[in-house]
Amino acid sequence: DQQVKQNSPSLSVQEGRISILNCDYTNSMFDYFLWYKKYPAEGPTFLISISSIKDKNEDGRFTVFLNKSAKHLSLHIVPSQPGDSAVYFCAATGRNDYKLSFGAGTTVTVRA
Amino acid sequence: ETGVTQTPRHLVMGMTNKKSLKCEQHLGHNAMYWYKQSAKKPLELMFVYSLEERVENNSVPSRFSPECPNSSHLFLHLHTLQPEDSALYLCASSRSPAGGGEETQYFGPGTRLLVL
Numbered sequence: 001d002q003q004v005k006q007n008s009p010s011l012s013v014q015e016g017r018i019s020i021l022n023c024d025y026t027n028s029m030f031d032y033f034l035w036y037k038k039y040p041a042e043g044p045t046f047l048i049s050i051s052s053i054k055d056k057n058e059d060g061r062f063t064v065f066l067n068k069s070a071k072h073l074s075l076h077i078v079p080s081q082p083g084d085s086a087v088y089f090c091a092a093t094g095r096n097d098y099k100l101s102f103g104a105g106t107t108v109t110v111r112a
Numbered sequence: 113e114t115g116v117t118q119t120p121r122h123l124v125m126g127m128t129n130k131k132s133l134k135c136e137q138h139l140g141h142n143a144m145y146w147y148k149q150s151a152k153k154p155l156e157l158m159f160v161y162s163l164e165e166r167v168e169n170n171s172v173p174s175r176f177s178p179e180c181p182n183s184s185h186l187f188l189h190l191h192t193l194q195p196e197d198s199a200l201y202l203c204a205s206s207r208s209p210a211g212g213g214e215e216t217q218y219f220g221p222g223t224r225l226l227v228l
Contacts, residue, residue, distance in 0.1 A: 043203075044219045045218075100155075100217065
């Protein structure tokens, strides 16, 4: 049973524009959410996270928004750059739970 | 470079072979993980070790056998695998398997396994 879902397998965006990646979860016990980025032939690397006590966390060009009532989070990349072309995974976990539940990923392609 | 290395990077094996995947972390972490990623599917947690003790075994078939001789090294021993076991196997580490997931997991580059 998949508890974290990324319903868009791919996203294409023009360089300089905003990329918006979406993620939905079903487990109400999740209280910490992460985004990982993965290039081909490399492992996922941590990008940004958010705790359930917040609704927004920003780090440079990356902002994560959390809507707990809708069990939805999103990642905004502004402005998008060619180096952002990668697969992005949403992940979630709960208090006292070391297991990360991952979504299937969204492949982002930034066009020059 | 995340500080987590995996060897080999690619592996082709027959169903009767025995092979091992190796993971090493240079971060001083105390928790290590094996994940499996099949095509177009989410990462699936297989095993978790904390201070060399297995704390999680996610109903993984016995043809996968983990070994954690110390906090820096993690192995995944493979025997009599099936073609459906072909996947990317990722190792990760974190300072501790702390609650809330706030102990960020650092991933290795993975081993791409093909079972013929």
